[in-house]
Amino acid sequence: MKLTRYALTLIAAAALAGCGSTTKLDEPAPVATAQPAPAPAPAPQPPAPAQTAVKTVDLDAQYTEQVRDKRVVYFDFDSDVVKEEFRPLVDLHAKRLNNNKKQALTLEGHTDERGGREYNLALGQRRAEAVAKSLTLLGVAGTQVEAVSFGKERPAAQGSNEEAWSKNRRVELKDK
Amino acid sequence: MLVSVSRRRSLAALAALGATLAAAPALAQVRIDISGVGGTRIPVAIVDFRDEAKSPQPIAGIIRADLERSGQFRSVDAPAGLNETSMPAFAEWRSKQADALVAGTVNRLADGRVDIRFKLWDVVKGTELIGQAQAVHPDDARLAAHRIADLIYEKLTGDKGVFATRMAYVTKTGRRYSLVIADADGEGAKVALTSPEPIISPAWAPNGRELAYVSFESGKATVRVQDVQTGARRVLADFKGTNSAPAWAPDGSQLALSLSREGGTQLFAINRDGSGVRRLARSSAIDTEPCYSPDGTQIYFVSDRGGGPQIYRMPAGGGGADRITFNGTYNISPAISPDGRTLAYITRTGGAFRVSVMDIATGDSQQISDASEDESPAFSPNGKLIVYASRAGGREVLMTTTLDGKIKTPLLITTAEVREPTWGPFASQ
Numbered sequence: 298m299k300l301t302r303y304a305l306t307l308i309a310a311a312a313l314a315g316c317g318s319t320t321k322l323d324e325p326a327p328v329a330t331a332q333p334a335p336a337p338a339p340a341p342q343p344p345a346p347a348q349t350a351v352k353t354v355d356l357d358a359q360y361t362e363q364v365r366d367k368r369v370v371y372f373d374f375d376s377d378v379v380k381e382e383f384r385p386l387v388d389l390h391a392k393r394l395n396n397n398k399k400q401a402l403t404l405e406g407h408t409d410e411r412g413g414r415e416y417n418l419a420l421g422q423r424r425a426e427a428v429a430k431s432l433t434l435l436g437v438a439g440t441q442v443e444a445v446s447f448g449k450e451r452p453a454a455q456g457s458n459e460e461a462w463s464k465n466r467r468v469e470l471k472d473k
Numbered sequence: 474m475l476v477s478v479s480r481r482r483s484l485a486a487l488a489a490l491g492a493t494l495a496a497a498p499a500l501a502q503v504r505i506d507i508s509g510v511g512g513t514r515i516p517v518a519i520v521d522f523r524d525e526a527k528s529p530q531p532i533a534g535i536i537r538a539d540l541e542r543s544g545q546f547r548s549v550d551a552p553a554g555l556n557e558t559s560m561p562a563f564a565e566w567r568s569k570q571a572d573a574l575v576a577g578t579v580n581r582l583a584d585g586r587v588d589i590r591f592k593l594w595d596v597v598k599g600t601e602l603i604g605q606a607q608a609v610h611p612d613d614a615r616l617a618a619h620r621i622a623d624l625i626y627e628k629l630t631g632d633k634g635v636f637a638t639r640m641a642y643v644t645k646t647g648r649r650y651s652l653v654i655a656d657a658d659g660e661g662a663k664v665a666l667t668s669p670e671p672i673i674s675p676a677w678a679p680n681g682r683e684l685a686y687v688s689f690e691s692g693k694a695t696v697r698v699q700d701v702q703t704g705a706r707r708v709l710a711d712f713k714g715t716n717s718a719p720a721w722a723p724d725g726s727q728l729a730l731s732l733s734r735e736g737g738t739q740l741f742a743i744n745r746d747g748s749g750v751r752r753l754a755r756s757s758a759i760d761t762e763p764c765y766s767p768d769g770t771q772i773y774f775v776s777d778r779g780g781g782p783q784i785y786r787m788p789a790g791g792g793g794a795d796r797i798t799f800n801g802t803y804n805i806s807p808a809i810s811p812d813g814r815t816l817a818y819i820t821r822t823g824g825a826f827r828v829s830v831m832d833i834a835t836g837d838s839q840q841i842s843d844a845s846e847d848e849s850p851a852f853s854p855n856g857k858l859i860v861y862a863s864r865a866g867g868r869e870v871l872m873t874t875t876l877d878g879k880i881k882t883p884l885l886i887t888t889a890e891v892r893e894p895t896w897g898p899f900a901s902q
Binding site: 403405413416418420422426445446450 | 671714733805
């Protein structure tokens with residue numbers, strides 16, 4: 298009986314030791330080099346996670362990562378309509394801003410090079426405000442977004458052709 | 474021997490460096506080059522001033538160049554030897570086909586100033602028309618010469634001259650933007666502000682001492698005012714959103730501008746110290762590019778409330794607006810002549826943007842430029858010329874034109890892209 302109990306304890310201890318969570322202090326610590334590894338080791342395996350490990354899911358970071366390459370909304374000629382294809386982008390930004398009310402964005406409106414500087418500044422402003430409105434309709438606070446404009450002063454692409462112009466008619470969503 | 478050779482070499486190297494620096498694009502070298510002007514030009518003889526070497530600038534040469542550039546004068550060869558105290562032999566000058574004659578003297582005063590005196594004679598009648606003396610700081614010798622040219626121009630044509638006025642414009646060299654101030658002849662260009670971010674819409678204060686402009690230096694458009702002489706700057710408008718299109722009221726007490734702080738681009742007025750912001754109009758459209766009438770009672774501006782951008786007019790304190798432009802679907806950038814009678818603006822025809830002028834009373838309009846990307850017209854203070862930004866040979870340039878579009882003159886540019894011209898007021902004497 299006594300023996301059996303001891304044996305059970307040993308088995309349990311061994312089982313626990315197998316889990317790698319508890320080790321008796323007077324037992325020799327397992328040494329990795331003692332194991333005769335086959336010569337050409339395959340790709341090193343990542344160590345198994347600790348039993349007490351906790352993986353933090355940072356929604357801020359996750360949402361920020363989701364918008365990493367989604368920072369520009371493009372527009373049609375003479376239009377401030379946020380096109381359907383950019384709705385998912387706007388949704389992701391709204392999710393991020395709603396998750397972190399301290400996060401703020403500057404929405405920079407831009408136009409192509411045709412026409413006057415001041416009128417283009419106003420057209421870029423209109424585009425930036427259209428994006429701001431899309432965001433506030435999704436619950437983002439007005440204080441989290443500032444719509445500004447660079448008009449035609451800061452083109453993304455050089456050139457006097459539709460290819461360049463279409464890249465320049467845009468709103469850039471930048472972290473404040 | 475070795476020392477002297479190496480010294481000579483280093484001097485030569487210095488000279489070469491100096492030449493390189495002089496040629497470097499530190500400043501856009503801008504010159505007005507009026508040529509090919511036909512019609513009747515007044516033949517005028519400008520004699521080199523006595524002791525002209527005492528002035529840091531060639532007085533007679535500057536006067537000659539000013540008058541010729543105006544398109545209204547022709548220079549007649551004039552041998553040196555005459556000054557303002559002389560009694561000209563009018564018969565001799567008549568035989569040289571000169572209608573008018575100018576001579577003078579330069580002196581250095583004990584306090585370092587330059588004393589410049591001159592006389593203008595009517596050669597045909599054999600009478601004296603003007604005699605005047607001025608003492609100026611040596612750095613203002615060029616200005617003094619421009620003033621003399623203005624006096625001659627006014628006496629002989631009846632119109633006030635603009636040679637002593639200044640222009641401001643924006644240059645772009647690589648990624649660097651500069652706000653530059655130059656004499657109306659394009660000489661003596663000095664940089665008032667240099668910035669890695671765009672600068673647009675400079676506007677001279679009526680006193681000629683300050684410039685308001687839009688700077689993107691803080692990552693968005695804000696309106697600043699800069700004292701030209703001291704470089705002191707202040708923020709006039711830095712509200713949420715975009716702050717742009719400053720225009721001084723004729724009395725200089727306030728400015729009209731467009732702000733998006735309440736949503737949309739809308740017109741506001743603001744005191745010159747940045748206080749007392751008040752909304753002038755309320756529309757669901759873009760309202761921008763305000764411009765006061767010379768008497769200060771009206772504001773002309775651009776609005777797309779009817780679809781495309783058109784020019785409208787409303788009382789300066791706000792109120793109902795009347796549409797002014799009806800031809801075409803895109804009319805922007807209004808400027809009003811000093812007499813209040815003529816509107817200059819940019820109109821789009823086909824894909825081209827050109828300068829047009831309209832007789833405000835009749836509504837008759839006429840296109841006066843012929844390039845495809847013209848921008849930002851501004852009147853000279855005597856109302857005789859319009860300066861505007863254009864594009865030639867793939868480069869941004871400045872042009873001046875008479876109001877009928879018949880005489881067009883490029884401002885010669887050696888380096889930078891040049892844009893956003895604004896013509897300063899008459900200089901105080």
